[in-house]
Amino acid sequence: MRLIAHRGFAATAPENTISAVERASRRADEVTIDVRRCDSGELVAIHDPTVDRVTDGTGAVCRHTLSELQSLTVLGKEQIPTLDAMLQAVPASVGVTLDLHEIGLAHDVLRLADRADVHVTVSSGIAHELEGCRGIAPGVPRAYRFDGDAEVGLEFARETDCSYLNPTVETCDGWLVATAHNEGFCVNAWGVGCQDDAAALESWGVDGVVADHPQIMPQARL
Template sequence: MRLIAHRGFRSAYPENTLKAVEAAAAVADEVEIDVRRCGSGELVVIHDETIDRVSDGHGPVAEHTLAELEALDVLGTGAGVPTLEEALRAIPSYVGVNIELKERGTGGDALELIDAHHPQAIVSSFSRDVLADCREIDPTVPRAYLTDDAAAEGIEIAIDLDCEYFHPSMERCTGRVVADAHRAGMSVTAWSIDSSDEAETLAQAGVDGVIADRPDVLTGSMA
């Protein structure tokens, strides 16, 4: 079962920072990061629409330039919000990357950066429009549909989008859901996991991977 570092193992490291990405890449099969566009146009790695929760600044990401975001102190690291390019450069080529696109209109630039810096990356999103855009721009880059809705409906959406991966929430992920997704030719990764008990339950359901908040959720028997 694959271990994917949620925001760079957000319970262990300052989420979506280069520090987290580098630490997570040392132990995870894949690193998951969130991507938005900032006010000056670059793609940056941050989960929320605003910078308030994770930094000493205030306001929407989209209203701050890259220079302003780089000048912030994110989660006490003394470093600012990284760009997607910086994050991709920090992750070794043998470690996978899951780029969750939070907004429409980011697919083209994200796919260009993937091609240039990390061809093992995949794109994921809760948005059907985002994934459809990515498929149109470059269908060779694998896509994952994220959902916390009814799994049966989610599988149909993922099939319609030609997704290679189905990423349901842990609460929606049952053995039947996994089997249905596998029959459709998709790999299943559940999110977000914070304990070995949760990982064990999902392993019994047959998932292919877990998006985890901690690096120690997989025991030797499940890894």
Template structure:
């Protein structure tokens, strides 16, 4: 069962920062980060639409330049909001990157950028239009649909989009979901997991991966 570090193990490290990427890369099989567009159209790594929660500034990410974002202080670390390119350059060898697409319009720029790196890429999103655009831009890049309700409909949508995986919320996961997903050739990566005992249960059930808040949730 693969260990995917949620925002770079956000329960332990400052989320979506280069520090989190470097640290989580020593402990996980794959790192999950959130990507949005800044004012210039460059993909940047931040979860929220606004910078307020994680920086010392305020305002929409879409209205702020890359240089200004990089000069901010994320969660008191002294680090700025990183570009996706900076994250790709910081990725340890052999560790995959799960990019959660927060906006449909950044699909092409993300695919163009990631094509210059050898890192294993998984594009995920709740937005089926974003995943459809990703399939059109490069059908060879793996994709995953995030699901937090109606798991059966989610499996059907993921299969229709030729996704490689489905990412259901942990409350949705049972043997029926796993059977339906695997029958549709979809891997199942569960989010978000904090408890090692729960992770062991998922492994016994046949879950393919967990998206974990801390490395302690991942099994050796």
């Protein structure tokens, strides 16, 4: 079972920052990076639609230019990075999942991914974005990320021709994993908060766990 560092192990470093992914890459098989677009057009690594939670600023990400965003600090420590800079910071031995949180990102995300020296998967809870990714670069793996009805999640993954099904730990169970595997999907469960959850997921045959802390799988890459 693979260990995937959620936002660069958000519990141990400022999330979605260069130092976070560099540090996480020493332990994790893969890192996830959240993607949004700022007002000046660049793609940046941030999860929320606003900067309020993780920076010393306020307001919507899409209303800030890149220079304005980079004048803020993430948890008092680092700048909000561009997606390009984040991809350059990940070593070639570590995979990257790019979580697309808005419509209209697919073209630029895939352009940057094509230039990066890392294996990229694109993930979204927005079926329209996954359809866009399939049309632009069908060879780049896609993951449908969801929280809720497992049957609905499977149907969206089928419709968008995904390689991965990424349910929450609460949604994931043995039936879902077996069904997904029978249909050719790999399963990465996210929101995994303790070792007991990770052990249960492993017993069901989950392919990867997306976690905020490396101690979810203390034996990983030691």
